[in-house]
Amino acid sequence: xxxxRAPSSTVTxxxxxxxxxxxxxxxxxxxxxxxxxxxxxSDEVAVTALADSAPGRLRTALAEADRQIAAAxxxxxxxxxxxxxxxxAESMRDSLAGGVTPWVAASAYDDDAPTVxxxxxxxxxxxxxxxxxxxxxxxxxxxxxxxxxxxxLRVLEDQLGRQGLTSPARSSSPSAAAAGFWTTRISEIRxxxxxxxxxxxxxxxxxxxxxxxxxxxxxxxxxxxxYLDNDGTTYRPNQILVNWSNYKYNxxxxxxxxxDGSTNYRDLAKAxxxxxxxxxxxxxxxxxxxxxxxxxxxxxxxDDPDYVDSWYTLAQNDNGTRYGARGxxxxxxxxxxxxxx
Numbered sequence: 001x002x003x004x005r006a007p008s009s010t011v012t013x014x015x016x017x018x019x020x021x022x023x024x025x026x027x028x029x030x031x032x033x034x035x036x037x038x039x040x041x042s043d044e045v046a047v048t049a050l051a052d053s054a055p056g057r058l059r060t061a062l063a064e065a066d067r068q069i070a071a072a073x074x075x076x077x078x079x080x081x082x083x084x085x086x087x088x089a090e091s092m093r094d095s096l097a098g099g100v101t102p103w104v105a106a107s108a109y110d111d112d113a114p115t116v117x118x119x120x121x122x123x124x125x126x127x128x129x130x131x132x133x134x135x136x137x138x139x140x141x142x143x144x145x146x147x148x149x150x151x152x153l154r155v156l157e158d159q160l161g162r163q164g165l166t167s168p169a170r171s172s173s174p175s176a177a178a179a180g181f182w183t184t185r186i187s188e189i190r191x192x193x194x195x196x197x198x199x200x201x202x203x204x205x206x207x208x209x210x211x212x213x214x215x216x217x218x219x220x221x222x223x224x225x226x227y228l229d230n231d232g233t234t235y236r237p238n239q240i241l242v243n244w245s246n247y248k249y250n251x252x253x254x255x256x257x258x259x260d261g262s263t264n265y266r267d268l269a270k271a272x273x274x275x276x277x278x279x280x281x282x283x284x285x286x287x288x289x290x291x292x293x294x295x296x297x298x299x300x301x302x303d304d305p306d307y308v309d310s311w312y313t314l315a316q317n318d319n320g321t322r323y324g325a326r327g328x329x330x331x332x333x334x335x336x337x338x339x340x341x
Contacts, residue, residue: 010072011143011262015106016117018065018083019141021058022047023104023119028055036096039087039139047141048081069143074266079151081144088140089133089198102137107199108261111306116199130197138199143261145204146226152265153206153222159269165220165276166213181245182316185336189225190234191308191329202229204259205308208272209242210288211252216281218288219246220272240336244316251285251313255292256329258306271295287312289325 026032031054038045048066051059066081087096088105096102103118103126117125118138128134160166191203205228213219227237242252275295279286289310309324314333321332 011069012106012108014065014068014072015083015108015141015143015261018062019104019106020119020123021061022085022139022141023121024123025051025054025056025058025121026101026104027121031055032101035085035139036102039085040093040097043086044142044144045085046081046083046144047085048083050085072262072264073148073152074155074264074268075148075151076155079147082148084142084144085139086142086201088138091133091135092137095135096137100137102139104139104141105199107140107142107201111197111200113197116197130199133198140199140201142201145201145259145261148261149204149206149259150224150226152259152263153224155265156222156269159266160220160222160273163269163273163277165218165273180337180339181243183240183244183336183338184242184314184316184318184333186237186239186241186331187334188234188236188321188332189228189329190331191228191231192327203231206257206259207241208255208257208292209252210255210276210292211242211247212249212281212285213246214248216248218276218279220276220292221246240338241331241333242314242316248281249285250316253287253289253292254311254314255289256308256310256324258308268296285313 026035034053035045035050038050048059048062051062062083063081066083069082070077070079087093092102101121103120105116105118105128113130115127116130118128119125128138157166205225207223207225209221209223211219221243223239223241225237225239227235241254244250272292272295275291276288279288279291289312293307293310307326309326309329311322311324311331314322317335319334321330323330
Protein backbone atom coordinates (compact mmCIF):
# COMPACT_ATOMS: atom_id res chain seq x y z
CA UNK A 1 0.00 0.00 0.00
CA UNK A 2 1.32 3.46 -0.89
CA UNK A 3 0.85 6.49 1.34
CA UNK A 4 1.52 10.04 0.18
CA ARG A 5 2.63 10.87 3.67
CA ALA A 6 2.97 8.90 6.87
CA PRO A 7 0.28 9.94 9.36
CA SER A 8 2.93 10.26 12.06
CA SER A 9 4.69 13.11 10.24
CA THR A 10 1.47 15.11 9.85
CA VAL A 11 0.51 14.67 13.50
CA THR A 12 4.03 15.49 14.71
CA UNK A 13 4.19 18.67 12.65
CA UNK A 14 0.71 19.79 13.71
CA UNK A 15 1.48 19.23 17.39
CA UNK A 16 4.85 20.94 17.12
CA UNK A 17 3.38 24.03 15.45
CA UNK A 18 0.63 24.17 18.07
CA UNK A 19 3.19 23.85 20.87
CA UNK A 20 5.15 26.80 19.44
CA UNK A 21 1.96 28.87 19.24
CA UNK A 22 1.00 28.11 22.84
CA UNK A 23 4.52 28.90 24.06
CA UNK A 24 4.46 32.26 22.30
CA UNK A 25 1.06 33.10 23.78
CA UNK A 26 2.42 32.69 27.33
CA UNK A 27 4.16 36.07 27.03
CA UNK A 28 0.76 37.52 28.00
CA UNK A 29 0.73 37.42 31.82
CA UNK A 30 -3.05 37.25 32.24
CA UNK A 31 -3.40 34.35 29.82
CA UNK A 32 -0.33 32.64 31.30
CA UNK A 33 -1.96 32.72 34.73
CA UNK A 34 -5.20 31.23 33.39
CA UNK A 35 -3.33 28.36 31.78
CA UNK A 36 -1.27 27.84 34.95
CA UNK A 37 -4.37 27.67 37.14
CA UNK A 38 -6.00 25.18 34.77
CA UNK A 39 -2.88 22.98 34.58
CA UNK A 40 -2.49 22.90 38.37
CA UNK A 41 -6.12 22.00 38.97
CA SER A 42 -6.58 19.36 36.28
CA ASP A 43 -4.54 16.46 34.93
CA GLU A 44 -5.54 17.34 31.37
CA VAL A 45 -6.64 20.72 30.02
CA ALA A 46 -8.80 21.02 26.90
CA VAL A 47 -6.55 23.74 25.57
CA THR A 48 -8.45 24.58 22.36
CA ALA A 49 -11.59 25.41 24.33
CA LEU A 50 -9.56 27.32 26.93
CA ALA A 51 -8.01 29.34 24.11
CA ASP A 52 -11.33 31.11 23.52
CA SER A 53 -10.00 33.67 25.98
CA ALA A 54 -6.43 33.65 24.63
CA PRO A 55 -4.76 36.67 23.03
CA GLY A 56 -4.16 36.89 19.29
CA ARG A 57 -5.01 34.07 16.91
CA LEU A 58 -4.14 31.14 19.17
CA ARG A 59 -7.67 29.72 19.06
CA THR A 60 -7.58 29.68 15.25
CA ALA A 61 -4.15 28.03 15.20
CA LEU A 62 -5.21 25.29 17.60
CA ALA A 63 -8.45 24.63 15.73
CA GLU A 64 -6.45 24.18 12.52
CA ALA A 65 -4.07 21.78 14.28
CA ASP A 66 -7.08 19.81 15.55
CA ARG A 67 -8.43 19.59 12.00
CA GLN A 68 -5.11 18.37 10.59
CA ILE A 69 -4.69 15.75 13.31
CA ALA A 70 -8.21 14.36 12.89
CA ALA A 71 -7.73 14.12 9.12
CA ALA A 72 -4.34 12.43 9.51
CA UNK A 73 -5.89 9.85 11.83
CA UNK A 74 -8.79 9.13 9.48
CA UNK A 75 -11.37 10.35 11.99
CA UNK A 76 -14.70 11.97 11.22
CA UNK A 77 -14.73 15.77 11.14
CA UNK A 78 -17.33 15.90 13.89
CA UNK A 79 -14.98 14.52 16.54
CA UNK A 80 -14.17 18.02 17.77
CA UNK A 81 -10.99 19.07 19.55
CA UNK A 82 -8.33 16.47 20.36
CA UNK A 83 -5.54 18.66 21.73
CA UNK A 84 -4.96 18.75 25.46
CA UNK A 85 -2.32 20.22 27.74
CA UNK A 86 -0.78 18.85 30.92
CA UNK A 87 2.10 19.52 33.23
CA UNK A 88 4.99 17.26 32.30
CA ALA A 89 5.74 15.92 35.79
CA GLU A 90 4.62 16.33 39.40
CA SER A 91 8.12 17.58 40.26
CA MET A 92 7.38 20.74 38.26
CA ARG A 93 4.35 21.87 40.27
CA ASP A 94 6.15 24.04 42.81
CA SER A 95 8.15 26.04 40.26
CA LEU A 96 5.06 26.51 38.07
CA ALA A 97 2.99 27.66 41.06
CA GLY A 98 5.85 29.97 42.02
CA GLY A 99 5.50 31.92 38.79
CA VAL A 100 8.17 30.42 36.52
CA THR A 101 7.06 30.77 32.89
CA PRO A 102 6.86 27.23 31.50
CA TRP A 103 8.12 25.89 28.23
CA VAL A 104 5.87 23.90 25.92
CA ALA A 105 6.72 20.57 24.24
CA ALA A 106 4.74 18.30 21.92
CA SER A 107 4.36 14.66 22.89
CA ALA A 108 4.44 13.28 19.34
CA TYR A 109 8.00 11.96 19.50
CA ASP A 110 9.38 8.54 18.79
CA ASP A 111 9.53 6.53 22.04
CA ASP A 112 13.24 5.92 21.40
CA ALA A 113 14.16 9.57 20.87
CA PRO A 114 16.81 10.57 23.46
CA THR A 115 15.68 14.21 23.59
CA VAL A 116 12.64 16.40 23.01
CA UNK A 117 12.39 20.09 22.16
CA UNK A 118 10.53 22.48 24.45
CA UNK A 119 9.75 26.03 23.32
CA UNK A 120 9.78 29.19 25.41
CA UNK A 121 7.66 32.32 24.98
CA UNK A 122 10.35 33.92 22.79
CA UNK A 123 10.22 31.04 20.32
CA UNK A 124 13.53 29.51 21.35
CA UNK A 125 13.85 25.74 21.44
CA UNK A 126 15.40 24.00 24.46
CA UNK A 127 16.68 20.44 24.11
CA UNK A 128 15.75 18.36 27.16
CA UNK A 129 16.32 14.74 28.11
CA UNK A 130 13.41 12.49 27.14
CA UNK A 131 13.91 10.12 30.08
CA UNK A 132 14.57 12.56 32.91
CA UNK A 133 12.13 15.41 33.47
CA UNK A 134 13.83 18.83 33.62
CA UNK A 135 13.62 21.07 36.67
CA UNK A 136 12.12 23.85 34.53
CA UNK A 137 8.32 23.40 34.24
CA UNK A 138 7.13 22.13 30.86
CA UNK A 139 3.62 21.89 29.50
CA UNK A 140 3.17 18.83 27.28
CA UNK A 141 0.79 19.19 24.35
CA UNK A 142 -0.83 15.86 23.68
CA UNK A 143 -3.83 14.23 22.01
CA UNK A 144 -6.82 13.08 24.03
CA UNK A 145 -5.97 9.43 23.51
CA UNK A 146 -9.14 7.99 25.01
CA UNK A 147 -11.34 10.14 22.78
CA UNK A 148 -9.22 9.48 19.68
CA UNK A 149 -9.05 5.74 20.27
CA UNK A 150 -12.77 5.32 20.91
CA UNK A 151 -13.56 7.23 17.70
CA UNK A 152 -10.81 5.41 15.82
CA LEU A 153 -12.06 1.96 16.77
CA ARG A 154 -15.52 2.90 15.52
CA VAL A 155 -13.94 3.89 12.20
CA LEU A 156 -11.82 0.73 12.19
CA GLU A 157 -14.81 -1.52 12.84
CA ASP A 158 -16.84 0.24 10.16
CA GLN A 159 -14.05 0.00 7.60
CA LEU A 160 -13.34 -3.64 8.41
CA GLY A 161 -17.04 -4.34 7.90
CA ARG A 162 -16.93 -2.64 4.52
CA GLN A 163 -13.98 -4.86 3.62
CA GLY A 164 -15.89 -7.98 4.66
CA LEU A 165 -13.92 -8.72 7.84
CA THR A 166 -16.79 -8.57 10.34
CA SER A 167 -19.15 -11.33 9.30
CA PRO A 168 -22.45 -11.65 11.21
CA ALA A 169 -22.72 -14.09 14.08
CA ARG A 170 -24.24 -17.49 13.33
CA SER A 171 -28.02 -17.48 13.27
CA SER A 172 -29.71 -19.85 15.66
CA SER A 173 -33.12 -21.12 16.62
CA PRO A 174 -35.21 -19.17 19.17
CA SER A 175 -34.51 -21.79 21.83
CA ALA A 176 -30.74 -21.63 21.23
CA ALA A 177 -30.74 -17.82 21.12
CA ALA A 178 -32.52 -17.69 24.46
CA ALA A 179 -29.69 -19.70 26.00
CA GLY A 180 -27.06 -17.01 25.33
CA PHE A 181 -23.47 -17.52 24.24
CA TRP A 182 -20.01 -18.36 25.55
CA THR A 183 -17.27 -15.75 25.90
CA THR A 184 -13.72 -15.46 27.18
CA ARG A 185 -13.56 -12.90 29.98
CA ILE A 186 -10.43 -11.17 31.28
CA SER A 187 -10.42 -11.26 35.07
CA GLU A 188 -6.89 -9.86 35.46
CA ILE A 189 -4.33 -8.28 33.12
CA ARG A 190 -0.87 -6.79 33.50
CA UNK A 191 1.75 -5.35 31.16
CA UNK A 192 5.47 -5.30 31.86
CA UNK A 193 6.99 -2.11 33.22
CA UNK A 194 8.61 -0.34 30.28
CA UNK A 195 10.43 2.94 30.84
CA UNK A 196 8.34 5.46 28.95
CA UNK A 197 9.58 9.01 28.31
CA UNK A 198 8.15 11.54 30.79
CA UNK A 199 6.73 13.45 27.84
CA UNK A 200 4.37 10.56 27.08
CA UNK A 201 1.00 10.30 28.79
CA UNK A 202 -1.03 7.23 29.73
CA UNK A 203 -1.06 4.32 27.33
CA UNK A 204 -4.14 3.82 25.15
CA UNK A 205 -4.47 0.09 24.56
CA UNK A 206 -6.69 -1.89 22.24
CA UNK A 207 -6.73 -5.50 21.06
CA UNK A 208 -7.58 -6.96 17.67
CA UNK A 209 -9.25 -10.36 18.14
CA UNK A 210 -9.02 -12.47 14.97
CA UNK A 211 -10.43 -15.77 13.82
CA UNK A 212 -12.63 -17.32 11.16
CA UNK A 213 -16.27 -16.30 11.02
CA UNK A 214 -19.08 -18.71 10.24
CA UNK A 215 -18.87 -17.71 6.57
CA UNK A 216 -15.31 -19.09 6.44
CA UNK A 217 -13.76 -15.62 6.10
CA UNK A 218 -11.33 -14.03 8.53
CA UNK A 219 -13.00 -11.59 10.90
CA UNK A 220 -11.43 -8.95 13.14
CA UNK A 221 -13.08 -7.60 16.29
CA UNK A 222 -11.47 -4.51 17.87
CA UNK A 223 -11.68 -4.37 21.68
CA UNK A 224 -11.02 -1.10 23.51
CA UNK A 225 -9.21 -1.33 26.88
CA UNK A 226 -9.57 2.21 28.26
CA TYR A 227 -8.63 1.19 31.81
CA LEU A 228 -5.20 -0.15 30.85
CA ASP A 229 -3.27 3.09 31.45
CA ASN A 230 0.02 2.08 33.01
CA ASP A 231 2.60 -0.64 32.67
CA GLY A 232 3.52 -2.48 35.86
CA THR A 233 -0.04 -2.26 37.23
CA THR A 234 -2.44 -5.16 37.65
CA TYR A 235 -5.99 -4.46 36.46
CA ARG A 236 -9.07 -6.57 37.15
CA PRO A 237 -11.59 -5.46 34.52
CA ASN A 238 -13.83 -8.53 34.06
CA GLN A 239 -13.95 -7.51 30.41
CA ILE A 240 -15.21 -9.77 27.64
CA LEU A 241 -12.43 -10.31 25.11
CA VAL A 242 -13.87 -12.96 22.77
CA ASN A 243 -17.49 -13.58 21.84
CA TRP A 244 -17.33 -17.17 20.63
CA SER A 245 -20.69 -16.97 18.87
CA ASN A 246 -18.89 -14.93 16.19
CA TYR A 247 -16.39 -17.65 15.33
CA LYS A 248 -16.41 -20.94 13.45
CA TYR A 249 -13.58 -22.60 15.36
CA ASN A 250 -12.83 -22.93 19.05
CA UNK A 251 -9.64 -20.90 18.59
CA UNK A 252 -8.89 -17.21 18.13
CA UNK A 253 -5.85 -14.94 18.30
CA UNK A 254 -5.41 -11.57 19.99
CA UNK A 255 -2.99 -8.81 18.97
CA UNK A 256 -2.61 -6.02 21.51
CA UNK A 257 -1.60 -2.58 20.26
CA UNK A 258 -0.90 0.82 21.79
CA UNK A 259 -2.28 3.92 20.11
CA ASP A 260 0.48 6.51 20.34
CA GLY A 261 -1.30 9.33 18.58
CA SER A 262 -0.63 8.96 14.87
CA THR A 263 -2.65 5.95 13.72
CA ASN A 264 -4.80 6.48 10.63
CA TYR A 265 -7.62 4.04 11.32
CA ARG A 266 -9.00 4.02 7.79
CA ASP A 267 -5.59 3.12 6.37
CA LEU A 268 -5.04 0.57 9.12
CA ALA A 269 -8.29 -1.19 8.20
CA LYS A 270 -7.38 -1.21 4.51
CA ALA A 271 -3.89 -2.54 5.25
CA UNK A 272 -5.20 -5.35 7.46
CA UNK A 273 -7.90 -6.23 4.95
CA UNK A 274 -5.43 -6.37 2.04
CA UNK A 275 -3.60 -9.23 3.78
CA UNK A 276 -6.31 -11.04 5.71
CA UNK A 277 -8.69 -11.28 2.77
CA UNK A 278 -6.11 -13.49 1.08
CA UNK A 279 -6.24 -16.00 3.97
CA UNK A 280 -8.76 -18.74 3.24
CA UNK A 281 -10.40 -21.30 5.47
CA UNK A 282 -8.63 -24.64 4.96
CA UNK A 283 -10.96 -26.55 7.25
CA UNK A 284 -8.61 -26.16 10.24
CA UNK A 285 -7.69 -23.14 12.32
CA UNK A 286 -4.79 -21.02 11.02
CA UNK A 287 -3.03 -18.59 13.45
CA UNK A 288 -3.47 -15.00 12.26
CA UNK A 289 -1.18 -12.97 14.54
CA UNK A 290 1.69 -12.82 12.05
CA UNK A 291 -0.65 -11.89 9.22
CA UNK A 292 -2.01 -8.93 11.21
CA UNK A 293 1.47 -7.68 12.12
CA UNK A 294 2.76 -8.13 8.56
CA UNK A 295 -0.19 -6.12 7.27
CA UNK A 296 0.92 -2.93 9.02
CA UNK A 297 3.09 -0.74 6.74
CA UNK A 298 6.75 -0.50 7.76
CA UNK A 299 6.69 3.29 8.01
CA UNK A 300 4.04 3.09 10.75
CA UNK A 301 6.30 1.46 13.29
CA UNK A 302 7.85 4.76 14.40
CA ASP A 303 5.60 5.81 17.28
CA ASP A 304 2.57 4.59 15.39
CA PRO A 305 0.42 1.73 16.40
CA ASP A 306 2.94 0.10 18.72
CA TYR A 307 2.86 -3.68 18.98
CA VAL A 308 2.47 -4.59 22.66
CA ASP A 309 1.98 -8.36 22.66
CA SER A 310 0.01 -11.21 21.14
CA TRP A 311 -1.78 -14.34 22.28
CA TYR A 312 -2.06 -17.30 19.93
CA THR A 313 -4.79 -19.93 19.99
CA LEU A 314 -7.09 -18.67 22.71
CA ALA A 315 -9.74 -21.33 23.31
CA GLN A 316 -13.25 -21.13 24.73
CA ASN A 317 -12.34 -23.36 27.68
CA ASP A 318 -9.14 -21.46 28.62
CA ASN A 319 -9.19 -20.88 32.37
CA GLY A 320 -6.08 -19.40 33.99
CA THR A 321 -3.14 -17.16 33.18
CA ARG A 322 -1.97 -16.82 29.58
CA TYR A 323 1.35 -15.12 28.85
CA GLY A 324 1.87 -13.12 25.68
CA ALA A 325 4.19 -14.45 22.99
CA ARG A 326 6.37 -11.35 23.27
CA GLY A 327 6.67 -11.69 27.05
CA UNK A 328 5.36 -8.20 27.58
CA UNK A 329 1.99 -9.03 29.10
CA UNK A 330 -0.12 -11.60 30.86
CA UNK A 331 -3.82 -12.00 31.36
CA UNK A 332 -5.95 -14.33 33.42
CA UNK A 333 -8.98 -15.50 31.48
CA UNK A 334 -12.01 -17.64 32.19
CA UNK A 335 -15.00 -18.98 30.26
CA UNK A 336 -18.05 -16.82 30.87
CA UNK A 337 -21.56 -17.60 29.73
CA UNK A 338 -23.73 -14.64 28.77
CA UNK A 339 -27.41 -15.39 29.24
CA UNK A 340 -30.10 -13.55 27.35
CA UNK A 341 -33.09 -12.10 29.17
